[in-house]
Amino acid sequence: MHRRFLPWLLVAPAGLVILVILVLPILDTARGTLDAAAGHGQAYLDFFDRGLNRGILWRTTKLALIVTAIAVVLGLPTAFYIARSPQARRSMLIVAAVFPLLTGTVVRSFAWIVILGRNGLLNDVLLWAGVIGEPIGLLYTETAIVLGLAYLFTPLMILSLVGVLENIDHDLMDAARSLGATPAATFRQVTLPLAVPGLIVGSVLVFTGSFTAYTTPVLLGGQRNTVLATLLYREAMVEFDWPAASTIAVIMMIVTVAIVLTMGWLARRMNPAVE
Amino acid sequence: MTARRSPWLSLAAFAVYFFLLGPLVIVAASAVSDTEYLAFPPEGFSLRWFQRIFEVSAFLDTFWISLQIAVAGTVLALAVGIPAAFALKRHGVALPSWMGTFFVLPILVPEIVFGFSLLRSVSVALDLPIVPTLLIGHTVIVLPYCVRVVSASLANFDFSAQEAAISLGCPPVRSFFAVVLPNIRAGILAAFILAFITSLNNVPVSLFLIGPGVSTLPIQMLIYVENFFDPTIAALSVLLMVLTVVVMAVVEKTLGLGYFVR
Amino acid sequence: MTQSLSLAGIDAHYGRTQVLFDLDLDIGRGELVSLLGASGCGKTTTLRLVAGFLPPSSGTVMLGDQDIARLPAHRRDIGLVFQNYALFPHMTVADNVGFGLKQRGMAAARRRSLVADMLARVGLDAFAGRYPAALSGGQKQRVALARALVIKPSLLLFDEPLSNLDAKLRIDMRVEIRALQQAHGTTALYVTHDQEEAFSISDRVAIMEGGRISQFDRPEVLYRQPANAFVARFVGFETQLPMAVTARGADHVAVTAAGGASFRLDPADWGGLPDRFVLGARAEGLRVEAGEGGDGLPATVHTRTYLGRQYQYRADTPAGPLTVTGGMTAPLEEGERGTIRLNPEQCCILPAAA
Numbered sequence: 001m002h003r004r005f006l007p008w009l010l011v012a013p014a015g016l017v018i019l020v021i022l023v024l025p026i027l028d029t030a031r032g033t034l035d036a037a038a039g040h041g042q043a044y045l046d047f048f049d050r051g052l053n054r055g056i057l058w059r060t061t062k063l064a065l066i067v068t069a070i071a072v073v074l075g076l077p078t079a080f081y082i083a084r085s086p087q088a089r090r091s092m093l094i095v096a097a098v099f100p101l102l103t104g105t106v107v108r109s110f111a112w113i114v115i116l117g118r119n120g121l122l123n124d125v126l127l128w129a130g131v132i133g134e135p136i137g138l139l140y141t142e143t144a145i146v147l148g149l150a151y152l153f154t155p156l157m158i159l160s161l162v163g164v165l166e167n168i169d170h171d172l173m174d175a176a177r178s179l180g181a182t183p184a185a186t187f188r189q190v191t192l193p194l195a196v197p198g199l200i201v202g203s204v205l206v207f208t209g210s211f212t213a214y215t216t217p218v219l220l221g222g223q224r225n226t227v228l229a230t231l232l233y234r235e236a237m238v239e240f241d242w243p244a245a246s247t248i249a250v251i252m253m254i255v256t257v258a259i260v261l262t263m264g265w266l267a268r269r270m271n272p273a274v275e
Numbered sequence: 276m277t278a279r280r281s282p283w284l285s286l287a288a289f290a291v292y293f294f295l296l297g298p299l300v301i302v303a304a305s306a307v308s309d310t311e312y313l314a315f316p317p318e319g320f321s322l323r324w325f326q327r328i329f330e331v332s333a334f335l336d337t338f339w340i341s342l343q344i345a346v347a348g349t350v351l352a353l354a355v356g357i358p359a360a361f362a363l364k365r366h367g368v369a370l371p372s373w374m375g376t377f378f379v380l381p382i383l384v385p386e387i388v389f390g391f392s393l394l395r396s397v398s399v400a401l402d403l404p405i406v407p408t409l410l411i412g413h414t415v416i417v418l419p420y421c422v423r424v425v426s427a428s429l430a431n432f433d434f435s436a437q438e439a440a441i442s443l444g445c446p447p448v449r450s451f452f453a454v455v456l457p458n459i460r461a462g463i464l465a466a467f468i469l470a471f472i473t474s475l476n477n478v479p480v481s482l483f484l485i486g487p488g489v490s491t492l493p494i495q496m497l498i499y500v501e502n503f504f505d506p507t508i509a510a511l512s513v514l515l516m517v518l519t520v521v522v523m524a525v526v527e528k529t530l531g532l533g534y535f536v537r
Numbered sequence: 538m539t540q541s542l543s544l545a546g547i548d549a550h551y552g553r554t555q556v557l558f559d560l561d562l563d564i565g566r567g568e569l570v571s572l573l574g575a576s577g578c579g580k581t582t583t584l585r586l587v588a589g590f591l592p593p594s595s596g597t598v599m600l601g602d603q604d605i606a607r608l609p610a611h612r613r614d615i616g617l618v619f620q621n622y623a624l625f626p627h628m629t630v631a632d633n634v635g636f637g638l639k640q641r642g643m644a645a646a647r648r649r650s651l652v653a654d655m656l657a658r659v660g661l662d663a664f665a666g667r668y669p670a671a672l673s674g675g676q677k678q679r680v681a682l683a684r685a686l687v688i689k690p691s692l693l694l695f696d697e698p699l700s701n702l703d704a705k706l707r708i709d710m711r712v713e714i715r716a717l718q719q720a721h722g723t724t725a726l727y728v729t730h731d732q733e734e735a736f737s738i739s740d741r742v743a744i745m746e747g748g749r750i751s752q753f754d755r756p757e758v759l760y761r762q763p764a765n766a767f768v769a770r771f772v773g774f775e776t777q778l779p780m781a782v783t784a785r786g787a788d789h790v791a792v793t794a795a796g797g798a799s800f801r802l803d804p805a806d807w808g809g810l811p812d813r814f815v816l817g818a819r820a821e822g823l824r825v826e827a828g829e830g831g832d833g834l835p836a837t838v839h840t841r842t843y844l845g846r847q848y849q850y851r852a853d854t855p856a857g858p859l860t861v862t863g864g865m866t867a868p869l870e871e872g873e874r875g876t877i878r879l880n881p882e883q884c885c886i887l888p889a890a891a
Contacts, residue, residue, distance in 0.1 A: 007366035011374060014359035014418060021415045022381055022389060025396035029388075032395070074291045081288035093292075095523065100295050102519045104476035106496045107512040111298035113500065114305050114313050114509065121301060121315045155295060171623035177610040178588055178617040179637030179688060186611075189636075193627045212385035215478045215493075219500060229387045233482065236391055246395065249388040256385055 026253065033246045043247040053231070057251070060227040063145055064210035070150040071206045072199065075157030079198075080191075082158070083165035094162065097155045105152060109219040112148045113139060116220070140222030148216040153209050157202035164198030165191070193270075200267045208256045228252055299516065306509035313504055324510035334511065337495040340406075344491065345474035348413035349421070349467055356421030357463065361455065363422070364429040378422045381415050386479035389415070394483040405489045412480045417470035424469060428462020429455075464529065468522055539723045540601035540691040541566045542587065547596035549579075549586055549748075556582050557748045560596070564741075569718055569725040571735035573771075574745035580728045583745075584694050587726060589613050600691055611640070616685030616723075620697040622677040624669040630680050631656070631665040637688035655687040658717070675706045682714065686721060693718065693725040699734060711738050732772065736760065744768050766815065766887055774817030774885055778856055781813050794834065796855035801832035806881040813889040820849060822883030823861040825875045833876035836861070838869045852877065 033043045047053050082093045100108060115121045116138040123135040138144060168191065176186040214229040221227065226234070228248055236245035301315050309319025328334055363375060381389070390412065398408040432455065440450040456463075481491045490498075500508050542564040549557035557579050564570045572580035585591045587598060589610030598606040605613050616637075624633050631652050638648045656662045659679040669677055678698060685693060698714070699707045715738050718725050729735050735742050736756035743753040744767075751771075752764045763769035766777055784791040789801040790810055802810070825836055836852040836859070848863045854877065861877055869875050 004369070007362045007369040010358040010362035010366070011370065013355035014378065014422065015374075017355055017411075017415060017418060018377065018380055021393070021397070021411050022384060025392040026384065026388065028396040028400075029392040074294065077284055077287040078291040081284050084284075093288075095527075096292060096296060099519065099523065100299065102472050102476075102523070103299065103512075103516055104493055104496075105478060106476075106493045106500065106508075107302065107515060108298070110496075110500055110508055110512060111302045114301055114315055115298060117313060117504075119312055119314055124315075151294070151298065154291070158291075169621065169623060171619045171621060172625060174588070174590055174610070175617065175619060175623040175625070175684075176636065177590075178613070178615060178694075179684065180611050180614070180640035181636070182611055182640075185640060190625055194625075196627075208383075208385065212387055212479075214387050214482065215497060218497070229385075229479070232387060232391060236394070236483065242395060245391060249385075249391050252385050252388050256383065260383060 026249075029246045030250050030253070033243065033250050043243055044251075047244070047247050047251070056226050056228060056231050059142070059225070060211055060229075061255075063142060063149065063227065064207050066146050067149040067153060067210040068203050068207045070146070071154045071157040072203065074150070074154050075161055075202060076195075076199075079158050079161030079165055079195075080187075082162050083168075094159070097158045097162075100151075101155045101159075105213075105215040106219070108152055109148050109216045112144060112151065112220055116144050116147070139220065140224065142221070142225055144220040145217050145225060145227070148220040149210045149213055152213070152216060153206040156205045156209070160202030160205060161195060161198040164195050164201075168194050196270050197267055200263050204260055204263045207259055211255060211259075212252055302509050302512050303516070306506050306513045308506050308509075311505055313506055313509065324506040325514070327505075327507050328511050328514070331499075331507070333490070333495050333499075334492065337490045337492040340409075340489060341475055341492040344406075344409050344413050345471045348410055348474050349417055349470040351410070351414045352418040352421045352470055353425075353463065353466060356418055356466070357425055360422045360425035360429055361451070364426055364432075365434055379419045382419045386416065386477070387482070390480040390483040393480065398484060405484060405486045408484050409481060409489075409491070412484060413474045413477065416477060416480055417474050420469045420473060421466045424466035425459060425462050428459040428465070432458050461529065465526060468526055472519065472522065538689075538691065539566055539721075541568075541599075542692055542724060542726065543597075543599040544583070544587070545597050545599070547583075547586065547598070548594040549582055549591060550594050551582075555594075555748065557586070557593070560748075560750060562743060562750065562753065564724055564726060566724055567722045568740045569715070569727060569738060571727040571729055571739040571742045572745055573729060573732060573735040573742050575730060578745040579748040580730075580745050581696060582748075584696055584726060584728045587692070588615055588617050588694055614688070614690055615692045615694060616688060616690035617694045618678075618681050618685050618696065618698045620700055622669070622681040622701075624677055624680055624684075626669055628668075629665065630661060630667050630669070630672070633669065633680055634684045634687055636684065641688070651687055655683045659683045659713075674702050675710060678702065678710055679713075682717065686717060686723070689721075690723065693723045695725065695727040695729075697729055698727075699729075700731070707734070714738065744771055761885065763817065763885055763887065766817075766890075769817040769885060769887055773819045774822075774887075775820065776816075776818040776823060776859055777887065778816045778818070779813070779889060780816050782810055789832075794856040796857065798834050798855035800834060800879070802879070807886070810886065811889070815887040815889055816879075817885040817887050818879065819883045820860045820862050821847075822880045823859060823877050824880055825850060825852060825861045825863045825869065825877050827867060827869055827873065827875050829874055829876060831876055833878040835874065836877050837872065837874050838863075839871045841868065841871055 034040055082090055085093060113120070117123070118135040118137070120138070122138055123132075126132045127135065172190055172194070173186055176190045181189065212229055213227070214233065217225065217227045217230050221230070228251070232245050232248040232252070235241045235248060304317050305313050305315045306324055307320050307322065308314045308317035309321035359378060362370065393408060393412050397403055436458070437450050437454050440454045441447055445453055476493060477491070478493045478497060481494050485491065485494055496508055496511060544560055544562040547557050547560040548555065560583065562570070562583070572583055574580050582591060586593055589605070589608060593606055596606065597604050600613070625636065628636065634655055635648045635652045638651060653662065653665070656665055659682060661676060661679055661683070664672065664676065669680065672680065681698070695714070699710055702710060711734055727735070727738060739756060741754060742756055742759055744751045744759065746767050752759060752768045759768060760772050763772055763774065769777065778794050780792045780794050782790055782792050783799065788803070790804050790807065791799060791801055792810070793799045825838060829835055834854050834856065836854045838850040838852045840851040842849045847865060848868050850861050850863060850869065852859050852861050852875070859877070863869055
């Protein structure tokens with residue numbers, strides 16, 4: 001009987017840490033939004049009642065979708081290139097993709113301030129090229145947030161895809177070629193469908209990361225371009241309206257969980273062979 | 276064997292790498308600008324912004340706190356994470372299948388939601404001081420990396436070696452320390468480093484927990500960037516990147532870089 | 538339309554390393570030829586080169602009367618069966634088999650009927666809608682075979698197709714492969730490291746070593762008359778003793794082996810022996826009997842092993858230690874002295890080392 005409890009004994013400390021410090025506080029926050037004096041669900045009705053909030057939710061979703069699309073477009077060819085490279089160059093390329101990930105979000109967002117600022121690189125180039133007459137405000141725009149987030153999360157997409165592409169048996173491509181498929185047809189009909197799991201994992205990571213990002217929107221979006229995370233922070237730490245902050249937190253949780261579950265379901269549906 | 280690649284693919288990959296690494300080069304270059312504002316290409320050459328980092332006591336103080344939190348949080352996470360990883364790999368069949376997912380929850384939950392809940396339901400509700408709250412918050416954030424990397428390392432370990440040790444008369448608990456642990460040392464080091472860097476860079480969780488006189492380095496940098504436009508942060512970024520490069524080089528030398536990819 | 542295959546003067550390199558040396562190989566239309574050898578001998582390289590995945594450094598690859606050496610793989614019209622089957626995991630069995638037809642732009646209706654016919658032929662009609670993950674090893678191999686055959690290729694290539702199957706299934710499948718290949722009359726090149734498999738399935742076998750073909754002939758010839766020491770060892774003539782003829786009489790030939798031992802051989806059994814040669818012998822070709830004297834090689838046996846139908850011994854002889862066999866009646870005891878006689882059926886004559 002000692003043996004039967006041993007596995008549980010070993011996972012118990014870590015499990016309790018997550019349960020007590022992560023799961024219970026979040027459940028407590030969620031519960032707090034339901035038993036407000038005004039009545040069940042009133043906090044959510046209040047949230048969606050305000051056009052400003054609906055706008056912020058829409059902006060956050062829109063930006064996250066655009067960033068995900070950009071990450072796919074940039075990540076797919078790069079990952080394909082990495083997976084086809086010889087071993088030595090492949091490790092080098094992976095390291096070069098991992099390095100930005102290990103650099104903090106503050107540093108990486110700050111880089112775009114240097115690029116997009118009034119005295120920044122992009123303004124200098126545009127001035128020099130004669131495209132503009134005087135520096136323009138590139139910073140503190142939605143575009144700046146998108147650039148910053150795409151910069152932040154593209155490496156995650158690349159790594160998710162490389163992991164999957166590397167594991168595709170090279171014989172499958174050879175088999176397709178031997179059966180008469182052109183390189184383009186082989187990519188479309190064999191490689192790409194098999195890369196879908198990586199694409200889904202990458203998209204979940206990039207979308208949820210962008211949807212809940214705080215640092216980059218604060219630094220590159222400024223005061224005007226509020227997103228959910230910055231709104232949550234403002235409600236909690238500036239307005240001290242904790243019920244409102246809790247409501248936003250729960251909405252973010254729900255969207256994240258919904259995305260993870262939907263994409264997981266999609267992955268299983270699209271790839272019935274993986275059992 | 277490698278297939279021939281089209282030049283367009285190479286060009287696209289090159290462009291993406293330019294996008295990924297270019298901004299970091301720009302930050303590094305603007306750190307040596309001899310101007311009161313951020314400039315790229317740098318105007319003049321000066322190391323005074325590096326010097327300035329050490330004159331701002333807030334940077335030094337918060338770096339010290341970040342370092343302590345990162346080391347202590349990672350050690351705590353490893354202390355509970357290694358047994359969990361061992362149980363998942365060695366006794367996986369005896370555990371429900373959702374157990375693996377349970378340990379990556381801290382990655383799935385939005386950090387900002389976690390940070391706020393920690394403030395609301397733990398720090399305030401239990402009146403817990405700042406540093407312990409930061410510590411448990413960071414422990415939870417880095418725990419999934421510890422479990423995952425150590426599990427990956429255990430996946431390459433043949434548990435019959437431990438059974439051999441037991442059959443030779445080594446008690447089960449001691450056999451773990453004598454046979455299993457030495458064989459996953461590399462994985463534990465990799466987990467430590469990955470967790471350490473993750474903790475050192477964290478913003479969203481710390482954001483809600485800092486208070487008077489106690490902050491972390493990334494938060495301090497964030498506040499500085501919001502208020503000042505001189506190259507100090509560029510210089511500090513360079514130092515942090517150098518630290519990252521050194522850490523990666525150490526890992527590369529001791530383990531090979533495959534560990535970062537898992 | 539099936540074609541003959543002819544390789545001439547093929548050199549191939551992996552990076553700086555040369556892996557094939559001036560290789561020539563001719564396969565007639567409808568013939569099944571095996572490339573047999575240990576790993577690293579160049580057999581798989583040859584197959585990949587014919588398939589179009591490795592360009593030769595020099596030489597020609599003639600398929601019928603067309604040189605395909607510079608043709609991209611997808612335009613070669615060659616069916617390839619992989620060691621690990623290489624079925625597309627995201628496609629059903631029917632889609633896997635129809636893949637090549639689809640690439641050829643065949644209309645869906647016609648494709649479906651050809652695929653159905655082919656699946657019926659390999660006995661998998663009930664599995665058309667399944668995914669490869671739900672199939673057993675043998676079923677996967679049949680799908681791979683069907684997929685390669687349905688395009689009616691000019692040439693079929695097999696890359697160790699049976700090595701992932703268990704022993705019983707391996708024998709069934711090789712019979713089935715042979716039957717399908719003959720029914721379609723398709724020219725085939727078959728790569729394997731298993732001698733029994735190669736001999737049982739092939740019209741002719743090329744034994745390869747170090748990027749060269751050592752001998753290319755019918756299995757019977759390879760088995761009985763290997764051309765050189767390497768092939769001899771490969772087909773089981775483990776013992777190889779250099780010998781010289783000392784005298785030729787009407788009813789006997791006297792030979793001496795290294796170490797000074799002499800024998801007498803019956804010219805009726807041994808044909809025209811050259812003055813110097815190497816005697817190749819399987820263990821069954823060296824029979825040890827109790828008692829000393831006579832024409833044989835004197836021996837002291839030790840380490841007796843019971844093999845069921847006979848005994849095997851290690852024996853010390855003037856020519857060195859040898860592995861020999863003995864009959865079931867009156868087995869020798871370890872340490873006992875005896876005489877080794879040759880069984881011509883299980884021996885071969887090889888050219889003397891230069």
